[in-house]
Amino acid sequence: MTQRLIGLTGGIGTGKTTVSNYLADKYQLPILDADVYAREAVDIDSPILQNISARYGDDILFPDGSLNRKKLGEIIFNNSDERRWLEQQIHPFVRQRFTETIEKLPPDSTAVLVVPLLFEANLTDIVTEIWVVYCFPEKQLERIMKRDRITLEQAQARINSQMSLEEKKQKADVVIDNTSTLENLFKQVDLAINRDYF
């Protein structure tokens, strides 16, 4: 018996959370979330947060010692060297948390790993299949502008900071198209989970 480990990825706002909530509700699958581990990596008093404050000064922290994410975001958004440095701190931690959690799952279980940066963080080797949640660029922009209450320019800048969705699509085992209704989306998820790949 082998584990079935589904790596769920896509672009910003293409529908990863919508799909993982559906898989949890309808199929009771365990959901492992890279964003949760990435937040844990920089918890108050964590070694990584200490490295961050040693590099950027205590100004990067709030008075209670927790990370000021907005400030850190401003540093790394326009500086790729600093972004790489930060990723080298966080990615190994996230990988480690995934592997130790997977080891505790039964040997024949199916689990969903939600990993927005699956390709960028080179985490493809920890999953057994890759699903990319895709939607048309216009829809993606519209949904994140609405959800995050940001302008078209801000939404475009966020999308541009990631690997292109077209490139992710090429690397997928399964492409789930979330351009239209939720009903249509869930139908594709049902097919994919039953391995009726389309």
Ligand code: ATP
């Ligand atoms: P992020 O990576 O930014 O966290 P995500 O990939 O998890 O985003 P979701 O949060 O699932 O994306 O979806 C983005 C937004 O679009 C949400 O507000 C969600 O409710 C909405 N949405 C998702 N799919 C559809 C759909 N088929 N029709 C209408 N709205 C949708």
